Amino acid sequence: MLALLALLAVTGCAARPTYTARHFTADQRGPSASPQPSAGRTGPPSTSPSASVPPAYKSLAWYLAQVPDFPEAPPPQRVPLPASGAAPFWHRVPTEQKVAFITIDDGGLARPPAAIDFIREARIPVTMFLNSPAAAAHTDYFKQIEAAGGVVENHTITHTSLSGRSYAFQKHEICGAAEKLAELFGKRPTLFRPPFGNRDASTLRAAHDCGMKAVFHWSETVDKGKVRYQTPTKLVQPGDVLLMHFRPALMDDLLGALKAIYRSGLTPALLEDYVN
Numbered sequence: 001m002l003a004l005l006a007l008l009a010v011t012g013c014a015a016r017p018t019y020t021a022r023h024f025t026a027d028q029r030g031p032s033a034s035p036q037p038s039a040g041r042t043g044p045p046s047t048s049p050s051a052s053v054p055p056a057y058k059s060l061a062w063y064l065a066q067v068p069d070f071p072e073a074p075p076p077q078r079v080p081l082p083a084s085g086a087a088p089f090w091h092r093v094p095t096e097q098k099v100a101f102i103t104i105d106d107g108g109l110a111r112p113p114a115a116i117d118f119i120r121e122a123r124i125p126v127t128m129f130l131n132s133p134a135a136a137a138h139t140d141y142f143k144q145i146e147a148a149g150g151v152v153e154n155h156t157i158t159h160t161s162l163s164g165r166s167y168a169f170q171k172h173e174i175c176g177a178a179e180k181l182a183e184l185f186g187k188r189p190t191l192f193r194p195p196f197g198n199r200d201a202s203t204l205r206a207a208h209d210c211g212m213k214a215v216f217h218w219s220e221t222v223d224k225g226k227v228r229y230q231t232p233t234k235l236v237q238p239g240d241v242l243l244m245h246f247r248p249a250l251m252d253d254l255l256g257a258l259k260a261i262y263r264s265g266l267t268p269a270l271l272e273d274y275v276n
């Protein structure tokens with residue numbers, strides 16, 4: 001009987017994931033990991049599913065436990081910017097350093113609160129290309145990601161496809177968003193991503209005239225945790241820019257991007273450390 005009690009005590013302890021205890025306080029654990037009455041100690045062992053499923057599954061602790069152990073990022077070497085009347089348009093950063101860049105777009109659709117903690121705790125370098133009305137409506141959320149190390153950049157006011165529109169229209173969209181974002185965050189954006197990646201010569205001229213150093217497309221996209229590659233090698237290349245959005249699955253997208261970058265032998269780095 002004593003042996004049975006001892007066994008129950010041991011398995012009861014083992015059922016708790018140790019990483020939650022190591023990294024987090026109780027209030028940061030998943031909802032099912034909150035303190036429960038110590039029924040297991042005096043009564044029979046519970047056979048309900050909640051007792052066997054790891055309580056922290058898909059909690060912040062679960063995501064943090066999945067983050068790969070990256071090699072240290074190299075000291076960033078800034079890339080030269082072409083001196084011309086138009087901003088360069090890049091699918092990737094022209095660098096051979098073993099780094100890749102995570103970018104998150106839009107901001108109006110969904111803003112998972114746990115992403116703030118995930119970005120801060122895992123030290124994920126992120127660049128946020130925001131539409132200025134979404135940034136204005138949810139400034140506190142984006143400021144918290146900024147405080148966690150993220151950087152706010154420009155993604156127009158109205159998220160309209162710019163290609164084919166007049167220079168004046170495009171300049172209003174780019175300069176207007178830059179000014180609003182500067183007012184909200186106290187720092188004017190220096191990078192621009194056109195909605196849908198659509199651009200023409202006027203876009204690159206207007207971006208330059210609004211003070212944008214470079215206009216970014218992307219190399220890979222991430223959605224619902226799945227990375228879509230542009231090349232059959234299915235590897236992230238040095239300098240690649242990964243695109244995801246502020247959507248409900250942002251946590252999975254961040255984790256998917258981190259795993260893909262790790263598998264490719266790269267380390268995530270901050271876009272603004274390379275282009276500024």
Ligand SMILES: [Zn+2]
Nearest residue numbers: 105106195196
């Ligand atoms: Zn967008």
